[in-house]
Amino acid sequence: MKRHAHKHPGMLLLAAMLALASTTTRAAARDDLLAGYAAAAKTADPGFAGFSAVRGEAFHRQSFAGGKADTPACTSCHAKDPRTSGQTPAGKAIDPVALSASPGRYADPTKVEKWFKRNCQDVLGRQCTAQEKGDWLSFMISQ
Amino acid sequence: MTLPYRPISLGLLAIAFSALVFQRAQAGGSHYxxxxxxxxxxxxxxxxxxxxxxxxxxxxxxxxxxGELTNHFGDDASVDPASAQHITNYLVSNAGDTGGRSYSDKLLRGTSPSKAPLRITELERWVKEHREVPAWEWQHKEVRSKANCLACHAGAERGYYDD
Incomplete structure (x- = not known):
């Protein structure tokens, strides 16, 4: 019994440290991703003055005409309130896109790019600009 | 000392029977x-x-x-070549007429592999099994699509499609 009692706090501490380490790694990965988009936005527009969560929110809710008829907006599949779950056209639930509700999101740049590529094509009928991606991500990270 | 033959043989019989039932359930005698x-x-x-x-x-x-992921039922679902090869290998080796044969027995009855059907929901057997589902249920906002097995089959993610 005594040995277990000793072992337990140690394990807890270790678990806490690992959790903290992975949270930090994920945050760093998200910062790198945003920095990459910022650099690209600056190249595209020398007047680029940073991302805006407010613009990102408007973008999230905006309806576009260039994409598929059944998915005119991000909110066609993702919920209007990004902290709640969405649903794909095939009926599968999509985890919330707000970082506070899905803390694991946006830490894998390949995955983020994969979904921007697919979803921007479906919703806007074109690829999103670095500015649009950064704004949208800033909104989700702020939520 | 004499062995209690009767209880032992009864016990063995019970074990054999449940093993048989279990195996059928595993092999999805029906819906696994x-x-x-x-x-x-x-x-x-x-x-x-x-x-x-x-x-x-x-x-x-x-x-x-x-081979036609760029137009996957109207969506571009293409993946990088390495993933595509990996996924194809997995699907082909566990398909209903290869590694997964013992499970697909009934579902693929009446289906000709040479036709290479793309929609599970158009298999003869699938249509028959779902003939009693009314149109309004398919259109329900929680269902949305015939591809949404989980809306009705709560065990679908674990492989069970009985209910």
């Missing part, structure tokens, strides 16, 4: 289709819809589907 276990396949084929069990279609169907 082993779920996708490969993480890449689960991720790439299970984001928009349930990752359908490979034993629900013949290998020819999976090959055809993986």
């Amino acid at each position: 289709f082993p779920p996708v276990s490969d993480p890449v396949v689960k991720e790439e084929c299970g984001s928009c819809h349930l990752a359908f069990p490979p034993s629900m279609l013949p290998a020819s169907s999976w090959k055809r589907m993986m």
